[in-house]
Amino acid sequence: MRNNRKIIIVMFTLVAAILAGCGNASDDLSDESTESTTQGREDETTNKDLTDKTESSAEGADNTELNDQEDTSSKSANGQPFKSSNSDDEMKISNKDEYLKRLNEMEEADRHSEAGTTTIELEEQEAERYKKWDVELNKIYGVLKEQLSAEQMDQLREEQRDWVKHRDEAAKEASLKYEGGSMEGLEYVATQAGLTRGRCYLLVAKYMK
Template identity: 80%
Template sequence: MKNNRKILIVMFTLVFTLLAGCVNASDESSDESNENSTPSTEENSATKDSTDKTESSSEGAGNTELNNQADTSTKTNDGQPLESSNSDSEITISNKDDYLKKLNEMEEADRYSEAGTTTIELVEQEAERYKKWDAELNKIYGVLKEQLSAEQMDKLRDDQRDWIKYRDEAAKEASLKYEGGSMEGLEYVATQAGLTRERCYLLVAKYMK
C-alpha cells in the first residue's frame, strides 16, 4: 500500500508539473503576442497621424492657393490693387434728359470759372473750353451711332460735315473783326467753343432717345 501511495504521489506531482508548465507556456505566448501587437497598433496610429497631417497640409495648401488666386485677381503685376473699370466718369449716358442735365452742368462750370487776366490766359482758357465741348460732341455722336438707323446715321454724317465747315467759317468771320489785333485769335477759338456747345445741345435734343 505504501508503494502504491508513493506511486500516486509521484504521478500527481508529475501531472501538476506538466499542467504548471503548460500554463506558463500559454502565459508567455500571450505576452509575446501582446508585445508583438503593441508596435503594430503604434505604427497604425503613427500612420494615421501622418495621413491626417498630410491631408491637413493638402487642404491648407489648397486654401492658400485659392487665396493667392483671389489676391492676384484684385492686384496688378506690381502688387497694387486694381481700380474698377466701371467708374462713374466712364459710364455712358444715353438718355436725352440725363444728357441735357450733364450739358447744363458743363455750361454752368464754364460760367463760374475764373477768367484769365491777360489775352494769352484768355486764349488758353477758350482753347481748353473748345477742347472739352468738342470731346463731348464726339461722345454724343458715338451714342447716336448706337441709337439711329443706318439711314438716319448717313444723313447725320453728311449734316455733321456741313456743320464743321460752317463752324470754321463762322469762327474766321468773327475773328476778322479784330484782324491784326491781339483779340483775333481769342475770338476765333471762342466762337468755335460756343458753336460746338450749341451743337451738343442740338444733337441731344433732336436725335437722342
C-alpha cells in the same frame, strides 16, 4: 390509517391552493407586463406624432418666412412693386435727360470759372473750353451711332460735315473783326467753343432717344 388519509387530503388541498395563488400572481404580472408594453408603444407613437407635427410646423414657418422675404424683395420701400427700368421708353428718357443734365452742368461750370487777366490767358481758357465741348460732341455722336438707323446716321453724318465747315467759317469771320490784333485768335477759338456747345445741345434734343 384514517388519520394519514386526512393529512394527505389536507396537504393536497394546501398545495392546490398555493398553486392556484401562484397562477393568479403570474396572470397579474403578465397583465401588468402587457399593459406596460402597450402603454410604452402608445407613448412612443404619441411622441413620434408630436415630433412630426413640430417638424411640419417648423417647416411651414420656414416656408412662410421665405415667402414673406420673396414678397418683400419684390416690393419697394413704400410697399409698391418695383417697376422695371429696362423698358425702351424709360431708357430713352433717361438717356436724353442724362445728357441734357450733363450739358447744363458743363455750361454752369463755364459760367463760374475764373476768367484770365490777359489776352493769352483768356485765349488758353477758350481753347480748353472748346476742347472740352468738342470731346463731348464726339461722345454724343458715338451714342447716336448706336441709336439711329443706318439711313438716319448717313443723313446725320452729312449734316455734321456741313456743320464743321460752317463752324470754322463762322469763327474765321468773327475773328476778322480783330484781324492783325491780339484779340483775333481769342475770338476765333471762343466762337468755335460757343458753336460746339450749341451743337451738343442740338444733337441731344433733336436725335437722342
